[in-house]
Amino acid sequence: MKFVPYLSFDGRCREAFEFYAKVLDGRIEAMISHAETPAGSQVSAGWQDKILNAHLVTEAGELMGADTPPEFGPAEQQGVSISIQIEDEARAEKIFDAFADGGTVTMPLEPTFWAKKFGMVKDRYGTAWMINCAQT
Structure with a gap:
């Protein structure tokens, strides 16, 4: 078993994960948009290119994340570092x-x-x- 932090974003998941990959010397293993999945029909047209799942691997560990469409609640990250x-x-x-x-x-x-x-x-x-x- 291992813990992998899963981060929520307001539409900038791709940008954030590309930044994290650069800063942390990691590699992006997955970057899947809503449009690339059957779930694409559940979000608005403006969210089709937003990320449903991202996965970053670094020497120290892994991060995962996604863009949270406004209709599914706030994407604000609180209470964790x-x-x-x-x-x-x-x-x-x-x-x-x-x-x-x-x-x-x-x-x-x-x-x-x-x-x-x-x-x-x-x-x-x-x-x-x-x-x-x-x-x-």
Whole structure:
């Protein structure tokens, strides 16, 4: 068994996953639009090109996600953060800065009593991230 975070988006899932693949050095395993499935008939014409299922694989784990049509409820992500545990401080800074660009820094990436560096940021797509460089 394993846990795989599944993220909801407001119509920018494709853009977000392409960004995550670049920042996290991952590869997109699936990017399926509503129009490519029988479920396409259940969403409006404006949502046919939106993503029904995306799957990203990185060295650290996997992410999945989809665009949530307005008729199925809000796509806002709340109450969860994705925590990245990373040893390389320079890479942690690069990832944090990429997520902060157009996003909101909740806690700057800086030394703490438990980590060489730790920071929290909500990226431009609404995903909350925690970057942690543990003490070694």
